[in-house]
Amino acid sequence: MAIREILVVPHPVLKQVSEPVSEVTDETRALMDDMLETMYAAPGIGLAAIQVGVPKRIIVMDLAREGEEPQPRYFVNPEILWASEETAPYEEGCLSIPDIYDEVERPAQVKLRYVNYQGEQVEEDAEGLFAVCIQHEMDHLEGVLFIDHLSRLKREQAIKKVKKQAKAA
């Protein structure tokens, strides 16, 4: 396993649309292992492959709280089969947009279909933080960032702030 570099805005690769994975191979699993290690080291709760520069439809996640056993989760080619009309706001952050947090409104519940680490197709319902996180990460697969859900002014301010921090570092 290896920790990979996380791309930050305004890196153009983050705007790329990711390609479906045809089959979960050992190579796919090695990438997912690296992504999980990278996410834990950051630390973060979700990471899409495009954030480490790989344009494939792969997401890793762990929503375990501090002190709980790790609960790594892997999503290959995730699809949203259904989304509730009811929405819920959540203050989101992103490893590709360090130190920026803002409220995004998304469907409160979604029904998902994806392929897991073993290559099996799974259907699952998501709500709460799981629903927020999977929708945030699935946006990455389309080249969409959470700041794209904000006003243009807020988005520009966020990118400016990240650029400034990068310069200072």
Ligand SMILES: [Zn+2]
């Ligand atoms: Zn993100």
